[in-house]
Amino acid sequence: IFREPLSIYKNPKSFFEQGGTREMEAALEKIFDRLADEYLHEQQERLLSSLHEGTEQVFAMVKERFERILQANYEADLAALEGGVPAEVLEEILAELEKQA
Structure with missing residues (x-):
């Protein structure tokens, strides 16, 4: 890769006095x-790839968290709809809440 620039140097006089340094520099x-x-370019590609992977990992974590929250809310709603707590107890709780409000 450096063969052509190095071939510019033939002798000290032509190199230093006749512009060989400028030619080699160019x-x-x-x-x-x-x-x-x-x-x-290679580093930019690596950075973009890492950024993409990191974004996907964070998105997957957020998605998993929301799925757990939704599942817990669904199970709580389902348990409330199925009953398990007598209506009289719920009416007493409602009455206490109305007194406090």
Whole structure:
């Protein structure tokens, strides 16, 4: 990858006095720009992938939590509808609540 830029150096005089340094600098800059762009693109892809995976994990956790809450609420509502507590007790509780309000 560095063969072409290194071939610019033929001898010290031409390299330092006749603009060889600028020519090598330009050639190396093209190479390093391309390498840097490739590296940044790869890192961007890794970051986006990690972000996507993390978002999916958080969404799954939130979904699972809501499912547990809904299941608990459903079971509580079902138990209330099935009874289990005599109507007289419920009427007494209602009367006490109305007194306090």
